[in-house]
Amino acid sequence: MPYSNYDNLAASSEALDKHAVARHTTWVSIWVNIVLTTAQIVVGVFARSQALIADGIHSLSDIVSDFVVLAAARGSARAPDADHPYGHSRYENAASLFLGTILLVVGAGMLWRGIERLLHPEEIPEVHTIALVVAVLVLVSKEGLFRYMLRAAQRVRSAMLVANAWHARSDALSSLVVAFGILGNLAGYRILDPLAAALVGLMIGRTGWKFGWNALQDLIDRGVDDATTVTIRERLLATPGVRTIDMLRTRRMGDEIVVDVHILVDARLSVSEGHYIAEQARATVMLEPQILDVLVHVDPESDTKGTALQQWPARSVVAGAAEALCRANALTLHDVKLHYLNNGLEADVIVEGLREPARSGTDGADGTPVGGGMEPSSQSVADALTARFGLRAVRVLRVTGDTSAAPDGTDVATLTTPAAKATAAGPAVD
Structure with missing residues (x-):
């Protein structure tokens, strides 16, 4: 049976705080990436650095990713509704999958372009010094952005924001590779610039695969750690x-x-x-x-024991039979309590006017019948129910005192003897 309360699941202060932090940090990332992308692509073209241009395209993909994060953060903060009783938190998982796909595609394209240039080293131009200055500036900016975003993500415990923060760290690492490639080109090893571009593409693709795979696993209900x-x-x-x-x-x-x-x-x-x-x-x-x-x-x-409880009769069937048997034996049926267990079905038949509790079945040791000294009418009821339904045990109890004293209108005598085990054939249960 479910026990849940969806009234405050997504509309909590924590969820609202997470949305506010996601919005603020993402806008910071957007503006930083706009400045860096412009500088990388413009300077990369004039300085003839393929690695810097590739890193600029990477930063451009970051801007697209940031807008995806904004949309996902807004959607996941919505309160639960009739169609989404668990809330909208999986917007974050879907966004992480989309981010991973973008990174994987961008990385593959950059890797392919870098390999093409490596196959034709004679076409690799000498890079201008300004490209190295911009690469170092981007490296410092991306590392600072990573540290800022990671602190904010950890404070509100957002996996999506953590992923976005590490995305910024991967950008910083790729900028480091770009800087070394440009430096090598300036030192006379021109092949290092397209090699750096290819390595950046490989790093971006690997990051995209990691984020996308984890998001996909969460979307198909992977368990927690x-x-x-x-x-x-x-x-x-x-x-x-x-x-x-x-x-x-x-x-x-x-x-x-x-x-x-x-x-x-x-x-x-x-x-x-x-x-x-x-x-x-x-x-x-x-x-x-x-x-x-x-x-x-x-x-x-x-x-986990392979039970077959559905093979036992329903309450309406047993109670109906008990009422008919009591009526036939001049007894008044007060209530029937059933216990559906792995090793059999037990019944407590509660009647009015019985002088002694009655039991039916065997003692389970030597097969000796139990029930001696009981009223014949109650013994008949117990034996008939045991034989008819293959019950593990039947106890016939009597109502004593004021029937209005108990919550359900009964004050039932307590049985002090152990439950009897019926021998009648019934459904096989392990």
Whole structure:
């Protein structure tokens, strides 16, 4: 059963702060890249440096990437709606995939062009000194931009902004390669300029592949890392009433995490108490800042044992048969409580006017029938239900005292003897 509250998932102050930081840092990046792109391409043409022109095209792709980040940040900050109950955080994953694709294509083009020039070294011109000055200026600017953006991204825990920051670092590294290529060209090794251009293309393509692949994995619901999974598991197991957990699954929505889990509780707890334990488990996991939502399914026994609970009869069938049997034996049926377990179905038949609790089945050791000393009518009801449905155990209990005293209108006598095990044939359950 799901336990979730989508009212404040995306409209939190943290989400709004993330959007504001993304907008501010991205605009800073845009203006810096506009200045650098203009300088690199213009100077690269006049200084005849293919490496500097390639780096300028790289900076131009950064501007396009920055506008994609702005659009994604705006979209991911929108509140959940009927069509997107988990919010719009995956705009960030889609944007990261798009950014990676852009970088991969740009890098491949630059690599191809650099290789072409390397195949014709006689056509490589001598580079002007001004190209080296611009390359160093770009290197310093991109490194400063990286440090500024990374601090902001880590403060608001945004994977998309972290990716954009490391994109700036890759730009700085590529500018370093360009500077060395231009320096080598000026020293008489003209082949180093197109070689630097090819290396820049290779670096950009590698960065694009890395970002795009990770974003694609998140879009197809890759689980979180092992350390985060261990933390979630420990929080669940520390919840009072949780015996163990099964089927712990995680997936990312942008920078946030959605958790699905099955918890095992005492099989004979009331539904409301099982729900309470599930809520406690959910609240414990939600203390982790990256958790968006937790869906908790309550199991009375492990789901991993290959159970066949659907083979057992529904409540309406058993209750109808119990009522007919009670009526035939001059008893008044008050309630029927069923326990669907891996090793069989058990029933508590609650009647009015019975002097002693009745049980049906065998003692499970030597096959000796139990139930001696019971009223014949109650014994008949228990035996008939056991034989008809192959129940593991049937307990016939009586109502005592004021029936309005209990929340459900019953005050049932407590059975102090162990449950009997029925021997009647029924559906096979491991």
